Amino acid sequence: MDKTLALNEKVKKLLYGLTGITLSNNKDIMISNRLYKLQRDTKFVGTIDDLLDQIEEGEYINEFINSFTTNKTHFFREDFHFIDLKQRVIPEFLEKNGSGAELKMYCSASSTGEEPYSMAMTVKEAEEELNRTIKSSIIATDIDTNVLQYAADGIYRFSKSAKEFPDWVKPQKYFKRRVVQNIGNEEVLIKVKDELKRMISFQKMNLNDASYPFKDNQFDVIFCRNVLIYFSAEDQNLILKKLFRHLKIGGTLYIGHSENPHDLIHYVQKAGQNTFVKIKEI
Ligand SMILES: C[S@@+](CC[C@H](N)C(=O)[O-])C[C@H]1O[C@@H](n2cnc3c(N)ncnc32)[C@H](O)[C@@H]1O
Structure with a gap:
């Protein structure tokens, strides 16, 4: 060879x-x-x-x-998932569980952090829209230790990020602006405010592990987007099944635009584009 x-x-x-x-x-x-x-x-x-x-x-x-690893991501990528979270998932959750309950979310391939921060901003925008406080927590994991550190630092280039926010989000509420001199050029950096950071816990986790460190039916929402594509079809199916045990009945799973739910299709109801609600255990 x-x-x-x-x-x-x-x-x-x-x-x-x-x-x-x-x-x-x-x-x-x-x-x-x-x-x-x-x-x-x-x-x-x-x-x-x-x-x-x-x-x-x-x-x-x-x-x-x-x-x-390939870490491509951006704020509010496939924004219809965040709209669904704000318009359907959160109001239904509050209706069913009342204000005291905690909306538990999991972001399973969080890369440099734009996805979990978008989840957190969506909760904040929903609070304003519904005029009530929403208790929530987000666990965000990735296998790549560099991107986890980047996400925890929460500093992004604004020139790139500016285009990424949909018009229903007001980024100035969630970021501090800082102008830096970079070899004669001015560059605007934005830093995630502590209030948003506190909503997320970043941890290292390998989706290929035999099992995950969560309880059964722990989460109301799971984001598993644009990571399954890096695995074989057989392994995608295994990962989805492992994730599924940690999703509550009635909870929502979001997957990426070119990904499919494999065997889970028999245990979910489609609620939108690559959006699945768990209706029964496997
Ligand atoms: C293309 S990014 C997707 C980021 C985000 N979910 C999105 O949709 O924008 C894929 C991420 O999956 C992570 N990843 C790859 N293999 C993984 C594994 N076995 N366990 C956990 N994360 C993994 C990579 O480190 C990378 O940050």
Whole structure:
């Protein structure tokens, strides 16, 4: 076997074992680029082959995982899910459970934080619209330790983020603005206010683990969006089934635009685009 091909096969096997992520065959150039970057970032003295041997032996695991995840996200991505949360889920939850109850939400691949912060802003906007206080909590997890740190810091570039807020959200309520000088250019950074940060707990978790550290029927809402695409169809089905036990009957599962609910389809009712309400246990 060609040497590059052998290296790439080794990476795929390691990555699959550690994360469940399946890299397709057309990713060979991407794999080489990320391996060289990993070698530079870790300042590893030795060949890429040696580095992979070390990873196999348990060294540089986080660095390896972090360099092979794809973290693309933005505020209010697929905003119809946040509209559904505000217009259907929250009013129905309050109607059924009363004001004292806590709306428990889980964001299962939170990347750099834009998705869980969008969930939190949606709750705040619903509070204003309904003119009542909503008790809520959000657990946000990812396997990538770099993006978890980024999310916990909560600092974003405004030029990019400005376009991302739908007109029913007032970002000035949730962010502090800071102008920084960047090689002669002015750049506006926005920092999430503490009130929003306090609504979210960020934790490291691997969706490929055999089980998850939550109670059965713990959550009213689960976001699992644009992460299933990185797994094989069989593993997507397994992950969805594991997540499903932690969703309450009547709770809502949101998945990404190109993802499907696999076997869960028999246990849910469709409530909108890639929006599913749990109607029975598996
Ligand atoms: C493309 S981002 C999606 C972010 C967000 N959910 C969205 O829809 O915008 C995919 C995220 O899944 C995370 N991820 C990949 N494999 C994972 C695993 N096995 N367990 C937990 N998170 C994983 C990556 O680190 C990355 O941050």
